[in-house]
């Protein structure tokens with residue numbers, strides 16, 4: 001018997017026999033990954049004792065999930081999201097020093113090359129929805145303003161759709177903006193109040209959620225990606241704490257520190273000052289703290 005063989009396969013020694021075959025792996029990290037995955041997978045199979053039909057069903061689920069993937073539809077990322085794995089990988093890779101803002105999932109709706117806006121611009125390009133003023137500061141962990149930070153923001157509209165999901169209905173770059181902070185680190189822009197929305201749920205992941213008695217919704221949020229020289233990039237959201245799904249986000253993206261206040265303002269002078277036309281607007285103030293590299 002070769003040194004890397006551990007005998008014939010049995011139910012008892014299945015892990016050792018399979019992982020033993022990987023002894024000559026060229027990539028040590030690949031070997032480590034496959035050893036752990038094999039061990040955990042065999043453990044699950046031994047605990048669950050699936051029938052042949054159940055195992056075939058599992059394989060079919062994975063096949064159908066792969067068949068749904070295109071450049072625009074990433075069903076495996078959704079699977080990772082609803083299993084909490086995306087958030088776990090995000091947490092492991094974004095451990096922040098105390099006081100720095102927390103990260104959360106990127107999601108599939110970020111768009112590159114959005115044109116730079118001027119501070120104060122209204123990123124709602126179709127005048128639909130309830131007016132919203134968003135403002136705050138970009139700070140370092142000592143509370144000092146960060147000049148020259150690039151703030152890339154994107155959100156769903158008041159019906160829960162991103163512009164890229166409604167091409168031809170919403171204008172290009174609707175509810176997206178990129179801003180650059182000045183010396184005081186402050187930012188402000190105008191938009192409309194976002195709404196909760198379902199993650200794409202017409203595929204295998206949506207069916208799985210339904211079978212598990214879970215809904216597919218994400219609570220209303222604004223996405224931010226903030227970059228500045230000398231600081232770790234921050235990918236995060238801020239959330240509406242009054243949203244009906246705030247405690248049951250389908251992808252587990254909510255963190256307590258990311259709850260912002262959406263304050264209703266009905267003062268006519270302030271409404272006029274901001275060039276809004278409705279009887280009220282929502283005011284959201286949120287400061288972000290960046291960690292130094």
Ligand code: BEZ
Pocket residue numbers: 078081105106107108109199200218251
């Ligand atoms: C999002 O917030 O854009 C998102 C995140 C994960 C899955 C689907 C959507």
Ligand code: FE
Pocket residue numbers: 107109156218221223
């Ligand atoms: Fe989103």
